[in-house]
Amino acid sequence: MSGKPVGLKVLAAHLDLSVGTVSRALNSYADISPATRERVKRVADELGYRANQTARSLSIGTPETIGYVLPRYSNSIAQTFVAQLLQGLGEAMSMRNWDVLVAHADSPKDELAQIDRLVRSGRVGGLVMSRPLKNDPRIRLLHGLECPFVVHGRTEASDDYAWFDVDGEDAFITSVDHLVGLGHSRISFVGAPLQYQFTQDRLNGYNKAVKSNGLPVDPDLIQIADLSDDGGEIATSMLLDLPEPPTAIVCVTDSMAIGALAAIRARGMRPGKDVSVIGYDGLKFGVHTNPPLTTMAQPLAHAGRRLGDMLLAIIDGDDPTKHQELQRAQLLRRETDGPLGRVAGLINVSKREEIQ
Amino acid sequence: MSGKPVGLKVLAAHLDLSVGTVSRALNSYADISPATRERVKRVADELGYRANQTARSLSIGTPETIGYVLPRYSNSIAQTFVAQLLQGLGEAMSMRNWDVLVAHADSPKDELAQIDRLVRSGRVGGLVMSRPLKNDPRIRLLHGLECPFVVHGRTEASDDYAWFDVDGEDAFITSVDHLVGLGHSRISFVGAPLQYQFTQDRLNGYNKAVKSNGLPVDPDLIQIADLSDDGGEIATSMLLDLPEPPTAIVCVTDSMAIGALAAIRARGMRPGKDVSVIGYDGLKFGVHTNPPLTTMAQPLAHAGRRLGDMLLAIIDGDDPTKHQELQRAQLLRRETDGPLGRVAGLINVSKREEIQ
DNA sequence: TTACCATCCGAAACCGGTTTCGGTTGATTT
DNA sequence: AAATCAACCGAAACCGGTTTCGGATGGTAA
Incomplete structure (x- = not known):
């Protein structure tokens, strides 16, 4: 059907023009008469001409x-x-x-x-x-x-x-403020290694919001782990083992938040009820986590x-x-953010007993 | 720091050789003496020479x-x-x-x-x-x-x-056989439009397994919808509305299976307990669905x-x-495949009451 | 010594476009 | 009618490599 692709010279031959002229016509140079310009473009279409990108790149000096x-x-x-x-x-x-x-x-x-x-x-x-x-x-x-x-x-x-x-800083201020509005005061931060600048930005936002809301600053509430679902799970486990565990957790990415959910469920607690979690990224998949993940969305x-x-x-x-x-990121509320449970401690204990 | 990238001719000038010779040396032609070949390569490294890919592509006739x-x-x-x-x-x-x-x-x-x-x-x-x-x-x-x-x-x-x-046909035979082994007999198929050949293949496997296991063939048990989580949810909803709903569902992709899980949960039923679901693709995020999705995995x-x-x-x-x-795909058992519940109906009712 | 041959390298064509430059038309100006 | 100029197109250089071909060199065989 196609045989060899038609190049500039066979096109020029068909048109009885020089290759230079044909090239300029196709690129709409001003020194080509409108008549021939149209004719060239028409015949080029008919013959299915297409400029070779490699040659073009070499000539114009950019690979596009x-x-x-x-x-x-x-x-x-x-x-x-x-x-x-x-x-x-x-x-x-x-x-x-x-x-x-x-x-x-x-x-x-x-x-x-x-x-x-x-x-x-x-x-x-x-x-x-x-x-x-x-x-x-x-x-x-x-x-x-x-x-x-x-x-x-x-x-x-x-x-x-x-x-x-x-703006990760702004987003985490929003997250923490939101959780404070829900009654939480012990709010944890789960992050990836600080060599990632985005972790630092988001941590900054967390720290600012903690202070501006007059919450006690507690280094124990900050956990760093691998940037993965497993990392989030491990970090959250450690947080929940604290003598005074957090009632809410903000996570640096959705993938880590998903791990956090797993850690919470593994202890028989309910994310969004017993412990709130807010992620970051707004991945579509968060709709289907257990329960659906509240997150800071970025398009x-x-x-x-x-x-x-x-x-x-x-x-x-x-x-x-x-x-x-x-x-700016937008708070996307799904189901893992909830008001501070009045009897969170009780639920926690009973669930633990149930598990052991 | 870098200035202009060194091209073949400046490299040749440095070496006091012709560009052709340098090119052949770099490409290890046999008609270049080992001595100069090594010298060329060494100096090329020193000067940080790198062949321009565009020119190379044009010359050798493939864009690589x-x-x-x-x-x-x-x-x-x-x-x-x-x-x-x-x-x-x-x-x-x-x-x-x-x-x-x-x-x-x-x-x-x-x-x-x-x-x-x-x-x-x-x-x-x-x-x-x-x-x-x-x-x-x-x-x-x-x-x-x-x-x-x-x-x-x-x-x-x-x-x-x-x-x-x-092999989608084989995979779905495996899926259905597995569910039959768990005691299921009313097994549904949730698929994407049949214009996708993979849906057809997997449907063929489903049909074959249904027959080979002596299950009753019921066209109502086959639902086609959009290839998406929403499609899976809609299709599953319709299946669960059947006078005699299925106790297990095989889905053409994991994304549709996730929708199926949502539909099942929306009715207050438990995937893997009241209704089993098996997906297809083996996507990693299936670990975090509610509950974790059993699926046919392909690397x-x-x-x-x-x-x-x-x-x-x-x-x-x-x-x-x-x-x-x-x-061949591998059955990856997580938690949405379970034995046929003896009291599925009762559980179903109680859950509904709880929700209302 | 001459003929022959292998080894090694330079020169030049080539890939298929783009772009500059100069030359040929025909119309306009003086 | 000669000079000027705009409009239009052809010729050729160029992008930066690869590959073919032929020539120069030095060594070996006749």
Whole structure:
């Protein structure tokens, strides 16, 4: 059916024009008469001509492609994250007929190598990365490479590059305030390692809200564990073993919150009744947890679109530091936030007996 | 720091050699003396030379890139699916320094346009696609384009192309047999529209097992709905409204099974106790559903790797029809499969009272 | 010594587009 | 009628690699 794809020269031959003229006609140059321009485009359509992207890229000096490096330590639960972000990124890119290349890395070191390869080989004209660490070597590398990039999230020092982030500090203030409004006073924080800047941001928000609400600051109420459902479960278990356990827990991500729910149920307690839990991410899957998870929602596809637009602008020459956007998360109430139980202690004891 | 990336000619100048010689040295041609070959490679490393991929692609005639079109109608819950597959694909590709391009489409028609663009512009040298329909226009298009491709799943007529699939028929026979072993006899099937071939396959398995176990065939026990959690919930609701409702349900995907769980709980019944449910996919988040979902598991990252290897082999000239692999799914027992409750009816009533 | 051959490298074509530059038309100005 | 100019198109360089082909060199066989 198709045989060989028609190239510019056979198209030019059909039209009895030179390849240069045909190329300029297709790209709507001003020095081509409207008549021939239309004729060229019509015949190009008829013959099913399509410019070879590789040749075009080589000629114009940009691959018209951006890269996305799959986030490190990506636990499988949180990966809906990736798909949604890619969706938004793809939308933004397709506006200008750019494409998205995804790179896979099997270690942090390999991740740097992949970035280096993608950029230095000219395979991508820009990069998007997720979940930066406080002091992220990837960002230092990208700076050295002088490659346009945008970050989904922020590092500790976030002055000199472009980023899009959700205001984790604000979100956790909202979370804690909400729980205080429900009567809670012993509120715990379950977080990932502090090398992730987002944990630090959210912890800051937690601390601020604790103070502004006049709650007692208790370091024991803060637990750090792996960024995964298992991590959340372990951290929560330790919290519940406290002499004076929390009555509410804010978790740094939905995946950790899901682990928290498991830990609570494992003790025969009811999330949202005996212990409240608020997650962070707004993953759709939270609708189906036991019980449905209250969370701080951030629209990921929108983040992808914004990141894509920002990156294109920077590639066009914009100053990266002009593109720093902070979005507010929304409290999405489902069923794991509830008023402070009057008899939480009693329930706790009875349930424990039941288990032993 | 980096300035302009060093190209082949500045490298050649440094070495006092011609670009052709340097290129052949780097690619280990036999007509280059071992001495200069080593020297070239050493200096190339020192100068941080990296071949421009675009130029290389144009020259050798392949982009060294494959494409993956994000599956249509992708509901956000099932998208962990995408990330895992991409992971596997990326691994397979990185073995040969190929890359993966993901394309996004916002309608079935646009999806065809994207495939057409990717292939005819030479942006990809091969394509992977998921979830084919019974008679899929994308496959017809790819055949016409004469572009190497592999399919994750099968169509109705799957003779003339390469695919990797999990044996859905076998899996559903396993599911139903397992439920029969638990004492169930009224077993329902909840599926997506039959235009998805995988629904047909799994329905075939269901039907076969129903007959082989001597169960009564009842068309009412088969419900088709949207491929989503909501679809699963609606279908299950209708089943539970039957005069003689099923005591067990097999669902065509985990996302639909999750909806089924919701429908069962909404009636105050307990999944795994009053009504058993078995899903399909083995997604990790099934651990955290209420209760944890029993399912037929298929290792998606492995599928991605196999698909990648197959595609590379076909690009190298292999006959696509030589690459057709069927994998068996494993029953992953969690907590939604249980023995037939002797007093299901009574439990049902009491729970309802409790709720009202 | 001459002929022959293997080894090694340079020169140049090539991949398929884009873009600059210059030249040829025909119409307009003086 | 000669000069000027705008409109339009062809020729060729170029992007940065890969690959083919032929030539120079030095060593070995006749």
